[in-house]
Amino acid sequence: MWHPIAASHDLPFRHVFHAKLLDQEFAVWRADDGFVNIWQNRCLHRGVRLSIGINDGQELKCQYHGWRYANRTAGCTYIPAHPEKAPARTITNRIFPCVERYGLIWSALEAPSGEPAADAKLDENPLVLRGIAVRAPAPRVTALVESANLPATIFVQPTDSASCVIRGLISPAPDPAEHAKMLRHYNDVLSALRNAAEQRA
Amino acid sequence: MTLYDYALSADGYKVRLLLGMLGIPHTTHFVELYPGRENHAAWFRNISPLGEVPVLKDDNMILRESHAILTYLAASYDTRQCWYPTSDPALLGAITQWLGFAHRLGETAGVARLHDSLFVTTDIDAARAGAHRLLRMLDEHLWFAEQSGQNWLCPAGHPTIADLAAFPPVILSEEGGVSRQEYPAVRRWCDRVKRLPGFTIMPGVFPAGPGWIG
Numbered sequence: 001m002w003h004p005i006a007a008s009h010d011l012p013f014r015h016v017f018h019a020k021l022l023d024q025e026f027a028v029w030r031a032d033d034g035f036v037n038i039w040q041n042r043c044l045h046r047g048v049r050l051s052i053g054i055n056d057g058q059e060l061k062c063q064y065h066g067w068r069y070a071n072r073t074a075g076c077t078y079i080p081a082h083p084e085k086a087p088a089r090t091i092t093n094r095i096f097p098c099v100e101r102y103g104l105i106w107s108a109l110e111a112p113s114g115e116p117a118a119d120a121k122l123d124e125n126p127l128v129l130r131g132i133a134v135r136a137p138a139p140r141v142t143a144l145v146e147s148a149n150l151p152a153t154i155f156v157q158p159t160d161s162a163s164c165v166i167r168g169l170i171s172p173a174p175d176p177a178e179h180a181k182m183l184r185h186y187n188d189v190l191s192a193l194r195n196a197a198e199q200r201a
Numbered sequence: 202m203t204l205y206d207y208a209l210s211a212d213g214y215k216v217r218l219l220l221g222m223l224g225i226p227h228t229t230h231f232v233e234l235y236p237g238r239e240n241h242a243a244w245f246r247n248i249s250p251l252g253e254v255p256v257l258k259d260d261n262m263i264l265r266e267s268h269a270i271l272t273y274l275a276a277s278y279d280t281r282q283c284w285y286p287t288s289d290p291a292l293l294g295a296i297t298q299w300l301g302f303a304h305r306l307g308e309t310a311g312v313a314r315l316h317d318s319l320f321v322t323t324d325i326d327a328a329r330a331g332a333h334r335l336l337r338m339l340d341e342h343l344w345f346a347e348q349s350g351q352n353w354l355c356p357a358g359h360p361t362i363a364d365l366a367a368f369p370p371v372i373l374s375e376e377g378g379v380s381r382q383e384y385p386a387v388r389r390w391c392d393r394v395k396r397l398p399g400f401t402i403m404p405g406v407f408p409a410g411p412g413w414i415g
């Protein structure tokens with residue numbers, strides 16, 4: 001099943017986003033050609049998180065010993081300790097499925113069949129609400145979201161067994177003059193929902 | 202100008218950042234807090250009764266407390282009047298407000314780090330919980346700032362000393378067991394601070410590559 005793991009606006013130029021889905025950490029980065037990479041958040045050399053690495057537009061460089069991994073393939077391209085040797089092709093980071101749609105980045109631990117949010121009948125460019133991290137299990141938060149019956153499309157991203165992120169869309173997007181007010185309104189509504197979920201924890 | 206400092210001090214790092222960004226020539230006198238406890242020696246207690254770094258000596262003036270040093274340096278040496286614009290009361294108010302927030306970050310995330318790395322005694326669970334409560338507020342503030350085209354803590358169109366005061370306890374939070382994974386807008390702001398001209402690193406702080414700072 002596809003889950004949203006980030007918003008498109010979470011991936012500005014040369015940034016590395018730190019995501020988590022079902023207890024699996026991802027380093028998520030957009031290369032300069034627009035391609036979004038979702039990788040296991042771990043350098044194959046010494047296990048340091050790649051989410052603190054450097055996105056140079058074509059490659060992601062680990063901060064620890066400078067191993068570099070290529071956009072798209074996640075193959076290691078350079079090992080500074082062995083400057084004259086090409087890294088073996090088997091040195092390739094684990095890649096997770098990725099679709100960018102409706103202003104969100106979608107992923108899964110195993111490649112799902114079908115499209116993200118296939119049943120939701122969404123406009124291609126909805127208004128993306130601020131993601132709200134919640135320290136309560138996804139099923140409890142989902143139940144609260146459903147009972148709130150909001151005029152918005154809400155997805156609950158399970159980060160691990162005890163926490164989740166509420167990601168909402170307003171589809172179709174309202175008039176741009178209304179965006180700021182609406183973003184603030186839904187931030188307040190979803191934050192109150194978060195507080196309710198966390199108090200029951 | 203002399204800065205009395207300790208390499209692992211997050212408060213000292215605030216001052217080092219501004220000195221670097223303003224390009225102010227100075228000498229550094231290192232005081233070994235751990236394990237040497239040199240900050241409790243009589244000579245240092247004479248200039249810092251609480252035995253704390255950083256301390257700035259400029260001509261005959263001695264100034265303690267990192268935020269006091271930041272305001273003094275910016276008001277004196279920033280010819281562009283960006284870091285602490287003394288002629289803009291509303292902005293000064295906002296800056297001072299966020300300096301208070303930065304202080305609270307030091308008392309939570311900062312103390313958690315000192316607990317884990319330098320064996321300072323504290324209620325570690327309360328320190329970490331307090332840090333997460335503040336980071337959650339900071340993330341919300343910075344997300345809405347981004348939405349309105351602002352990239353920094355205060356609505357100035359450029360960074361101020363408030364950003365430099367808040368940055369060290371945030372970027373070092375993981376040394377105290379406080380992850381920033383739930384705070385994406387905070388992580389983007391950290392990238393922007395790292396990309397400012399004159400930015401310097403310290404142990405535990407990695408550089409950013411070139412990129413967008415807004």
